[in-house]
Amino acid sequence: xxxxxxxxxxxxxxxxxxxxxxxxxxxxxxxxxxxxxxxxxxxxxxxxxxxxxxxxxxxxxxxxxxxxxxxxxxxxxxxxxxxxxxxxxxxxxxxxxxxxxxxxxxxxxxxxxxxxxxxxxxxxxxxxxxxxxxxxxxxxxxxxxxxxxxxxxxxxxxxxxxxxxxxxxxxxxxxxxxxxxxxxxxxxxxxxxxxxxxxxxxxxxxxxxxxxxxxxxxxxxxxxxxxxxxxxxxxxxxxxxxxxxxxxxxxxxxxxxxxxxxxxxxxxxxxxxxxxxxxxxxxxxxxxxxxxxxxxxxxxxxxxxxxxxxxxxxxxxxxxxxxxxxxxxxxxxxxxxxxxxxxxxxxxxxxxxxxxxxxxxxxxxxxxxxxxxxxxxxxxxxxxxxxxxxxxxxxxxxxxxxxxxxxxxxxx
Numbered sequence: 001x002x003x004x005x006x007x008x009x010x011x012x013x014x015x016x017x018x019x020x021x022x023x024x025x026x027x028x029x030x031x032x033x034x035x036x037x038x039x040x041x042x043x044x045x046x047x048x049x050x051x052x053x054x055x056x057x058x059x060x061x062x063x064x065x066x067x068x069x070x071x072x073x074x075x076x077x078x079x080x081x082x083x084x085x086x087x088x089x090x091x092x093x094x095x096x097x098x099x100x101x102x103x104x105x106x107x108x109x110x111x112x113x114x115x116x117x118x119x120x121x122x123x124x125x126x127x128x129x130x131x132x133x134x135x136x137x138x139x140x141x142x143x144x145x146x147x148x149x150x151x152x153x154x155x156x157x158x159x160x161x162x163x164x165x166x167x168x169x170x171x172x173x174x175x176x177x178x179x180x181x182x183x184x185x186x187x188x189x190x191x192x193x194x195x196x197x198x199x200x201x202x203x204x205x206x207x208x209x210x211x212x213x214x215x216x217x218x219x220x221x222x223x224x225x226x227x228x229x230x231x232x233x234x235x236x237x238x239x240x241x242x243x244x245x246x247x248x249x250x251x252x253x254x255x256x257x258x259x260x261x262x263x264x265x266x267x268x269x270x271x272x273x274x275x276x277x278x279x280x281x282x283x284x285x286x287x288x289x290x291x292x293x294x295x296x297x298x299x300x301x302x303x304x305x306x307x308x309x310x311x312x313x314x315x316x317x318x319x320x321x322x323x324x325x326x327x328x329x330x331x332x333x334x335x336x337x338x339x340x341x342x343x344x345x346x347x348x349x350x351x352x353x354x355x356x357x358x359x360x361x362x363x364x365x366x367x368x369x370x371x372x373x374x375x376x377x378x379x380x381x382x383x384x385x386x387x388x389x390x391x392x393x394x395x396x397x398x399x400x401x402x403x404x405x406x407x408x409x410x411x412x
Contacts, residue, residue, distance in 0.1 A: 018034050019047070020034070020047055020057065020323070020325075020397070021047070021049060021082055021397055022397070023181075023183040023184070023395040023396050023397045024395065025397070026299065026393065026394075026395070026396065026397060026400060027392075027393040027394070027395050028393075031325075031327065031328075032327065032328070032331060032340075035059045035325055035327070035328035035331070036328075036331070038057060038059045038328070039059050039060050039328065039332060039333075042312065042313055043312055043313050043314045044056045044057060044058070044063075044311060044312050044314040044316075045057045045059075049085060049086075052086065053085050053086040053321075054321070055082075055085065055302070055320075055321035055322060055323045056311070056314065056316055056320060056321070056322040056323070057322075057323055057325065058311070058322055058323065058324040058325065058328075058329070059325050059328035059329065059332075060312065060328075060329065060332055060334070061329040061330075061332035061334065061335040061336075061352070062332075062334075062335075063311055063312055063329075064324045064325075064326070064328075064329035064352060064356075065329075065352065065356055065357075066311070067303055067311070067322060067324050068301065068303075068324060068352070068355055068356045068357045068359065069356060069357035069358075070357075071100040071101055071104075071357065071358055071359075072100075072306065073305060073306055073307060073309050074303035074304065074305060074306070074322060075100055075303060075304050075306050076097065076098050076099070076100060076301070076302075076303055076359060077089075077092040077093055077098050077099060077100055078092060078098075078304045079092070079098060079302055080097055080098055080301050080302050080303070081300075081302055081398050082300060082302055082323060082397055082398065083197075083397075083398070084302070085302065085321060086321075091244045091248075094240055094241045094244045094245075095241075095244035095245055095247070095248050096108050096111075096245055096248055096359075096362065097248050097252075097359065100358070101358050103232075103233075104358055104359070105358065106232040106233065107230075107232050107237075107241075108362060109230075109232070110226055110229075110230045111223070111226055111227065111230065111245075111362060112362055114223060114226045115223075115362055115363055115365055115366060116365060117365045117369075119365075120365045120366050120369050121369065123161065123366075123369075124369065124373065126160060126161075127157055127369065127370055127373055128373050128377070130153075130156040130157060130160065131153065131156075131370070131373055131374050131377055132377055132381075133156075134149045134152060134153055134156065135149060135374075135377060135378055135381070135382075137149075138381075138382055138407075138408075138409050139381065139382060139409070139410070139411035141408070141410075142408070143388040143389070143406050143407070143408060144388075144406070144407055144408065144409070145404055145405065145406055146261075146262065146265045146405040146406070146407050147258070147262050147265075147266075147391070147392075147401075147402045147403055147404050147405040148404070150257075150258035150259070150261050150262050150405075151173060151177060151254075151258050151403070152169070152170070152173055153257060153258055153370065153374070154173075154250075154253035154254050154256075154257040154258060154367075154370075155169040155170075155172055155173040155176075155250070155253070155254070156169060157253070157257070157366065157370050158223075158249060158250060158253040158363075158366070159172065161222060161223050161366070162222055162223045162224045162246070162249065162250075163215075163220055163222030163223070163224055163225070164211075164224075168207075172204075172207075172250065173254065174187070175200045175203060175204050176204070176250045176251050176254040177254060177394075178196060178197070178200040179197065179200050179201065179204070179251060180251065180254065180255060180396055180398050180399045181394050181395060181396040181398075181399060181403075182196045182197045182200070183395045183396060183397075184394055184395035184396060184403065185395070186403060204247055204250075205243055205247065208242070208243040208246045208247065209239060209243055211224065211246075212224070212228065212239055212242050212243060212246075213239075215228060216228055223249065224242075224246065227242045227245055227246065228242060249362075249363065252361060252362070252363050253363055253366070253367070255297050255298050255398075255399050255401075256297050256298065256353070256354065256361060256363065256364075256367045257297075257366075257367045257370055257371065258297075258401065259295050259297035259399065259400060259401030259402065260288070260291040260292045260294070260295040260297060260353075260371060261291065261371065261374060261375070261378075262295070262391075262401055262402040262405050263291065263294055263295035263401070263402070264291050264294075264295075265385070265391075265405050265407060266391035266402050266405045267342075268342060269385050269386065269387050269407060270385075270386065270387060273342065273344065274379065274385050275383075276344065277344055277375065277379055278379035278380075278383065280344075281376070281379070281380070283344060283345060284372055284375055284376060285372060286344060286345060286346065286347060286349070287344035287345075287375065288368065288371045288372055288375060289346070289349045289351065290342060290343055290344050290346045290349060291371070292351060292353040292354075292371075293330045293336070293346070293349055293351035293353060294330075294342050295353070295400060295401070296326045296327035296330045296351070296353050296400055297353065297399060297400055297401055298326055298353070298354075298355070298398070298399065298400075299325065299326065299327060299396070299397060299398055299399060299400045300323050300324060300325050300326065300397070300398065301323070301324045301326065301355065301359075302321060302322075302323050302324075303321070303322050303323075303324065304319060304320070304321055304322070305317065305318055305319065305320045305322065306318060326352055326353060326355070327400055329352055330351045330352060330353060335350070336349075336351075354367070380412065381411060381412060382409040382410065382411060382412060383409065383410055383412050384409055384410045385407055385408075385409045386407060386408050386409070387406070387407060388406040388407050388408045389404075389406035390406075391404060391405045391406075392404040
């Protein structure tokens with residue numbers, strides 16, 4: 001697999017050996033150095049995966065914004081993850097993430113309202129004790145795996161908002177992590193990646209099918225009930241559409257919420273950042289946004305061109321795949337001055353960690369409020385954070401994150 005830098009003629013003029021599909025690049029390598037080189041070019045680069053599949057790389061902020069906003073030219077309906085490159089996502093047109101406007105707009109209306117800032121603000125009293133319960137063991141004086149707690153956090157919050165039994169949360173959390181990191185040996189079954197994904201998808205979808213059947217006759221005010229009772233195109237969602245969107249909600253929460261705090265703790269625990277943050281709680285919101293920019297937990301989004309077009313002096317043919325690397329766009333020096341510095345006071349900070357355009361993450365308000373509460377509680381309850389072992393990255397080309405961050409701290 002090779003990356004090619006291609007001019008307007010589409011003829012490769014430079015050839016390198018970097019494989020952007022390889023999950024090990026994001027555990028043992030330096031993707032940001034690769035992306036920085038790509039941003040310096042006046043053309044796009046292309047990677048050929050095999051004789052039939054390849055994709056163009058979008059690494060600049062303006063190019064990323066254009067591709068993600070223009071759903072007429074760059075569709076998401078064939079799939080949004082590199083693991084599906086060259087095949088059509090069976091959830092296309094059913095799941096919000098792989099449905100384009102105008103159908104996407106109508107489908108998401110009620111769910112978007114249920115997840116709006118005002119609605120989520122009312123959930124603070126529910127979110128705070130869940131977070132306190134997760135981080136409380138940090139004060140016991142022993143080694144605490146911060147990443148393990150953070151990976152459990154989104155399920156605690158989203159599981160409550162969806163009305164899912166708490167006894168199912170650990171199992172659901174692991175399954176959703178498997179779906180985004182099936183290359184990781186800690187989450188892969190003995191049968192290999194394909195078998196791991198097949199099993200995880202089958203179990204998740206069967207779980208939600210059973211739950212939907214039960215909940216149809218027991219509606220409440222939770223998000224699952226919102227999906228069941230939502231009407232669009234003059235009808236209710238069918239079971240397949242509801243299940244696909246339940247899966248999408250859990251997957252989105254599991255990607256976006258845990259990894260920015262994991263990044264902060266893994267990379268800045270002994271840098272003075274946490275002490276500065278704790279001393280200036282009035283800047284919590286700004287600091288959270290910088291954590292999101294820095295981590296860019298969703299590593300990429302896949303799109304397909306619906307027509308011949310041009311991006312950065314490069315012709316893209318109808319049907320070509322393009323991959324937007326969010327972490328690359330969020331370190332674009334043309335948009336973020338001193339982009340490689342983690343600055344908790346950075347303003348403005350128009351990062352695209354949640355995407356941009358029609359597919360802007362529908363759960364961004366939940367994620368932001370959860371993260372703000374997390375750092376409020378973490379930095380007022382504990383101090384003297386110290387590493388207690390080597391952090392370990394999650395092996396995935398889709399999610400940028402950590403699976404282990406051992407630390408210690410003292411209760412204030």
